Amino acid sequence: MxxxxxxxxxxxxxxxxxxxxxxxxxxxxxxxxxxxxxxxxxxxxxxxxxxxxxxxxxxxxxxxxxxxxxxxxxxxxxxxxxxxxxxxxxxxxxxxxxxxxxxxxxxxxxxxxxxxxxxxxxxxxxxxVEMQGQHEQVGLMDPRGHLSILDNFGVSTTLLQKIKLLYSKWIEATAKLSALKATIEATAHEEEWLRESVEELKQLAPQGDEELDLVEKRKNLQQDERRQEALTSALTILSPQDRRAFQPAQALLNASKSLQKLLPSSFDEQTELSSTDQAVQEALEAIIRSEEALGEAENILNHIINDIQLDPQLLDDIEERLFTLRAAGRKYGVNIDELSSLLQDFETRLLNLDLGNHQIQELEQEVATCRAAFEEAAEKLSADRQKIAKKLETAITQELTPLKLDRAKFFVSITPLSSDAWNHTGKDQVQFLIATNPGVPPAPLNKAASGGELSRLLLALKVVLSQQSTxxxxxxxxxxxxxxxxxxxxxxxxxxxxxxxxxxxxxxxxxxxxxxxxxxxxxxxxxxxxxxxxxxxxLSAEERREEIARMLAGNHVTDAARAAADSLLHRSN
CATH class of the missing domain: 3.40.50.300 (P-loop containing nucleotide triphosphate hydrolases)
Known part of the structure; x- marks a missing residue:
């Protein structure tokens, strides 16, 4: 409390x-x-x-x-x-x-x-606590709430939970079947294009991160090509086919010949050279060293060029591969690195198409099984509701008598819903009816009951339902x-x-x-x-007497009103 x-x-x-x-x-x-x-x-x-x-x-x-x-x-x-x-x-x-x-x-x-x-x-x-507002009299006239009132009165909660679960499974299986059918229908429409695309992508055989690898290889090959061109150019200058075109080497050769003429034709170690001859000898030796250095440079350049394994065809192949991959990416609207996963997606869609009919048969069987289970439970629930409805009718009708509605009778109408209206509550439609006088057929509450009658009917419902609640x-x-x-x-x-x-x-x-x-x-x-x-x-007892008298007479409380208040209080006690 x-x-x-x-x-x-x-x-x-x-x-x-x-x-x-x-x-x-x-x-x-x-x-x-x-x-x-x-x-x-x-x-x-x-x-x-x-x-x-x-x-x-x-x-x-x-x-x-x-x-x-x-x-x-x-x-x-x-x-x-x-x-x-x-x-x-x-x-x-x-x-x-x-x-x-x-x-x-x-x-x-x-x-x-x-x-x-x-x-x-x-x-x-x-x-x-349950709070009953004045607006619920209007809500009582709405048949959409009658089902829950009936269920709360005594329908098996286990059965209610079971029907909710079975309906959920049925709807879930139906949704899966519809989705699969839609997917297969869409895939079948583009089957020819999918098969052509799969064949094209299989031949292309794209790999993940392939673009980055190809770009790196192309960059290295292009650098090697530029390096070889520079080396070859330097070697050509040092060792031209036309030696006359290489002026530094020719100059060294001509200077060497001229200087040799200045030296004595023969001399031994005892022959003393003049200071001029010695200078000429030193210049000639320097020229000889320069010729040797040029030869060494030529050998080094040849060695480097031989070490560079330049394959022009490989660079062409890489360029062609990049072009083909990028063209495929533009065609399918993806990046090059996404082509491989796109191929897998296309293959999966084709596989689903091939397996679709078999899956549809399995899902159709599952839907039929779920529906049958739901219908079986719904039938039991409907039978349970029919029994509980009779008890509710009796209980409410008994409550109407002390509420001065002794000639009225309360009815619970349970009718089946069309199959497309079945839901998690089952397949029943519940509506409360009342016949306010003998010989008058029962009618919906909003057509047969006045405002005062609705108030008493609502009270009767609350009294009856409260007996089943915590x-x-x-x-x-x-x-x-x-x-x-x-x-x-x-x-x-x-x-x-x-x-x-x-x-x-x-x-x-x-x-x-x-x-x-x-x-x-x-x-x-x-x-x-x-x-x-x-x-x-x-309020104390005397204060209650005055308040009830005020409620009877208004602001001007009379002795008659107090007497009437005493009568009401005495009757209640």
């Missing part, structure tokens, strides 16, 4: 601490006093969407704290343990939820002072809207009976419903120093 709700700086509420007991708690007050703010605050604690507009003007943040006493057998504790909560943190069967909303709209959530995600908070809150509390926002008199009294009585087993909170403008409460809190609005604030007060 919800034991405490603390609110700080939410819209008109500056500071509010509410303590709750078991049974039926009613909230009353003038229109606009702040009852909706109270429900919004509780909604924040349960994970509803936050907004900066909820933060009271002039403050940095709003805070809502909700305290629950939950038996340790409650399934919520398993959820908390799966989320990483330690058993020691949950041993006292107390659960404290705190939600903080900053002025910029950002929010944080905590459970027992441990931070949790908003999605997880909403998930566990579904097992704690909820700690039910919250109703003006469930008595559109009704009055004995009908409102009947609603109050039913709420009070439900509250014997389940904590119930009701926001009401009906004095009959208010009188049915075990506890009554009055919500009021005051202006203090120019600031509007909302307050809540738990």
């Amino acid at each position: 919800l034991t405490q709700l603390s609110i700080r700086n939410v819209v008109l509420i500056e500071k509010l601490d509410l303590f709750f007991n078991r049974g039926l708690t009613v909230f009353t007050g003038e229109t606009g006093a702040g009852k909706s703010i109270l429900l919004d605050s509780l909604g924040l604690a349960l994970g509803e969407r936050a907004s900066s507009s909820l933060v009271r003007v002039g403050t940095n943040q709003a805070t809502v704290t909700a305290c629950f006493e939950i038996p340790l057998s409650h399934p919520i504790y398993k959820q908390l343990e799966e989320q990483g909560f330690e058993a020691s943190d949950l041993a006292d069967a107390a659960l404290v939820i705190r939600r903080i909303i900053a002025a910029d709209g950002r929010s944080r959530a905590y459970i027992n002072d441990q931070p949790v995600s908003l999605s997880f908070l909403k998930e566990i809150s579904q097992n704690l 909820l700690s509390a039910l919250v109703f926002d003006e469930i008595d809207s559109g009704v009055g008199g004995s009908t409102a009294t009947a609603i109050g009585d039913r709420l009070h009976r439900v509250a014997q087993n389940l904590q119930v909170f009701v926001v009401t403008h009906s004095p009959q419903v208010a009188a049915s409460g075990d506890t009554q809190l009055k919500i009021s609005k005051t202006i203090e120093k120019g600031v509007t604030l909302t307050h809540t007060k738990q």
